[in-house]
Amino acid sequence: MKSLRSPLGRVVGLGSAGDGVHHWWMQRLTSIALVPLTIWFVVSILSLKTLDHVTVIAWMAQSWTAVLLILLVLVATWHSQLGVRVVVEDYVHSAGTKTLTLVIVTFAHTLLAAAGVFAILKVAFGGAA
Amino acid sequence: MRARPLSPHLSVYRFKYTLTTSILNRLTGMVLSAGLLVLVYWLMALSGGARGYEQARALLGLAPFKLVYAALLIAFCYHLVAGIRHLVWDTGRGLEKRQSQRSAWLITVVSLVLMALLGYWWLAAGGRAP
Numbered sequence: 111m112k113s114l115r116s117p118l119g120r121v122v123g124l125g126s127a128g129d130g131v132h133h134w135w136m137q138r139l140t141s142i143a144l145v146p147l148t149i150w151f152v153v154s155i156l157s158l159k160t161l162d163h164v165t166v167i168a169w170m171a172q173s174w175t176a177v178l179l180i181l182l183v184l185v186a187t188w189h190s191q192l193g194v195r196v197v198v199e200d201y202v203h204s205a206g207t208k209t210l211t212l213v214i215v216t217f218a219h220t221l222l223a224a225a226g227v228f229a230i231l232k233v234a235f236g237g238a239a
Numbered sequence: 240m241r242a243r244p245l246s247p248h249l250s251v252y253r254f255k256y257t258l259t260t261s262i263l264n265r266l267t268g269m270v271l272s273a274g275l276l277v278l279v280y281w282l283m284a285l286s287g288g289a290r291g292y293e294q295a296r297a298l299l300g301l302a303p304f305k306l307v308y309a310a311l312l313i314a315f316c317y318h319l320v321a322g323i324r325h326l327v328w329d330t331g332r333g334l335e336k337r338q339s340q341r342s343a344w345l346i347t348v349v350s351l352v353l354m355a356l357l358g359y360w361w362l363a364a365g366g367r368a369p
Contacts, residue, residue, distance in 0.1 A: 141322050156360050161369045163289040190272040226279045229286035238286045
């Protein structure tokens with residue numbers, strides 16, 4: 111059967127939404143990264159003797175802790191944004207509300223990522239002692 | 240907007256328990272997304288110095304928040320295990336009806352075990368909040 115897709119469209123492979131498999135692929139990449147990152151985070155938090163300021167700051171000021179925490183915040187907010195986006199796209203049916211919700215979702219996740227990374231860096235560089 | 244085919248057509252499916260594993264993955268994902276608010280609030284409080292952090296701890300230590308942490312722990316265990324099932328599916332394996340029914344039970348059991356283990360660890364640590 112003759113395909114209804116244009117040869118150019120097939121080569122470019124971006125589909126009707128113009129985004130191709132980018133969303134799908136990023137969701138997979140972030141989920142693979144989150145398996146070790148989240149396990150590390152949960153185990154680390156549960157391993158700390160207490161969660162008072164001195165203890166947590168001392169833990170977070172270690173270079174590798176800070177680096178992994180930054181990755182966790184960035185990848186988790188990214189993955190979350192991708193997931194919430196799909197849920198909104200699936201269940202919010204009116205076009206205007208959908209677009210507005212997606213804008214809010216994107217802004218909120220960006221804010222969370224920026225705030226999280228800033229906080230970790232501040233602690234790691236000794237600004238919260 | 241032009242009317243286009245929309246998915247998901249939830250109402251046209253006959254209920255099967257494998258459907259529950261799918262919707263639970265979305266639900267727990269949403270719970271974990273909300274959990275990011277708590278995580279970032281905690282990080283910001285930490286970065287604000289000892290006094291501000293103690294105030295945040297007083298808030299995060301309130302009884303209702305224990306329920307939040309329990310919900311996050313349950314959601315994390317399920318979403319982790321169910322997510323790995325999805326990654327296996329992405330390799331093209333385990334997509335047959337029988338296999339997906341079996342893996343539905345498998346992820347239920349494995350995530351319940353994980354919940355029990357982490358829950359026990361959490362309670363042994365005093366069921367603590369920040």
